[in-house]
Amino acid sequence: MKLIVNISLKEGVLDPEGQAIKTSLLNLGFKNFNDVRTGKQIVLSFEKMEENEAILEAEKMCQNLLVNTVIEKYEINILKD
Amino acid sequence: MRTGVTIFPGSNCDRDIMVALKIITGKTPIKMWHKDTEFPNLDLVIIPGGFSFGDYLRCGALAARSPVIKNIKNHISRGGAVLGICNGFQILIEAGILPGSLIRNKRLLFTCRNTTLKVQDSMKSPFITGLKKGDYLNIPVAHNEGNFFASEELLNELTNDGRIAFKYVKQTNSYDEYNPNGSSNDIAGILSKNGKVLGMMPHPERAINHLHGGTDGFQFLSKSFQQIVG
Numbered sequence: 001m002k003l004i005v006n007i008s009l010k011e012g013v014l015d016p017e018g019q020a021i022k023t024s025l026l027n028l029g030f031k032n033f034n035d036v037r038t039g040k041q042i043v044l045s046f047e048k049m050e051e052n053e054a055i056l057e058a059e060k061m062c063q064n065l066l067v068n069t070v071i072e073k074y075e076i077n078i079l080k081d
Numbered sequence: 082m083r084t085g086v087t088i089f090p091g092s093n094c095d096r097d098i099m100v101a102l103k104i105i106t107g108k109t110p111i112k113m114w115h116k117d118t119e120f121p122n123l124d125l126v127i128i129p130g131g132f133s134f135g136d137y138l139r140c141g142a143l144a145a146r147s148p149v150i151k152n153i154k155n156h157i158s159r160g161g162a163v164l165g166i167c168n169g170f171q172i173l174i175e176a177g178i179l180p181g182s183l184i185r186n187k188r189l190l191f192t193c194r195n196t197t198l199k200v201q202d203s204m205k206s207p208f209i210t211g212l213k214k215g216d217y218l219n220i221p222v223a224h225n226e227g228n229f230f231a232s233e234e235l236l237n238e239l240t241n242d243g244r245i246a247f248k249y250v251k252q253t254n255s256y257d258e259y260n261p262n263g264s265s266n267d268i269a270g271i272l273s274k275n276g277k278v279l280g281m282m283p284h285p286e287r288a289i290n291h292l293h294g295g296t297d298g299f300q301f302l303s304k305s306f307q308q309i310v311g
Contacts, residue, residue: 014230065146070230
């Protein structure tokens with residue numbers, strides 16, 4: 001099974017990349033949006049593991065390495081085939 | 082004085098700091114490869130600048146979880162001194178040795194230029210005691226993620242405990258913005274609770290010879306070393 005970890009900057013943390021993208025979108029004429037925030041996605045593959053167990057494992061990975069919880073937030077989702 | 086310099090895949094300021102250490106202390110520092118775990122007792126460990134592990138995931142994140150860091154944590158618990166420069170500062174934060182976070186420069190530019198640092202009225206620290214409070218040091222920066230970010234609470238704590246070592250200040254005759262990265266409170270370097278660990282974004286090893294355009298890095302490093310050896 002596969003899990004997707006979506007990591008993004010917390011509210012209030014400056015996202016200059018998002019701001020630069022926002023400026024470009026505005027330049028292209030896209031006006032119907034408020035803000036752009038960037039992030040990253042990590043896909044974890046597990047073999048022979050129960051869903052709950054895998055999510056717990058992914059949670060530990062996020063806390064120990066994948067996420068800098070000072071500035072980033074994350075969510076773990078199950079990737080449907 | 083026994084010094085060590087850590088080397089990760091992607092470190093690129095290790096040679097420069099080793100040359101500086103050799104000039105100042107007269108002894109060649111030992112090289113600490115990231116996979117190594119056995120080292121003699123050292124007075125000072127320097128984590129140099131560069132792009133450890135290609136800046137993958139987050140700057141310093143992978144280096145901070147490598148075997149050599151466990152040894153550095155032991156060194157710190159023995160009261161040893163550690164200086165993290167640039168990527169070294171990022172690694173110290175990722176390892177949880179220093180607090181806060183270093184995020185992308187505010188203007189999205191890799192900034193490589195001289196900065197002026199003001200020595201803060203900080204706590205007792207071997208890195209600061211030899212300097213005069215309020216003194217200015219001209220030391221260059223070269224980074225993309227040097228914007229020190231912390232909660233209001235942590236910023237107050239760092240200020241009240243005298244753990245801010247250096248701040249960027251305005252240079253006369255400069256058109257550049259004095260704060261090169263948008264760092265909170267213009268912070269350029271912070272100290273650990275015991276004052277023995279310093280993380281700083283500027284590169285003192287790039288200001289040790291007049292051919293570099295200045296020798297303030299030499300002054301800073303030699304005064305620190307005098308204090309560490311006692």
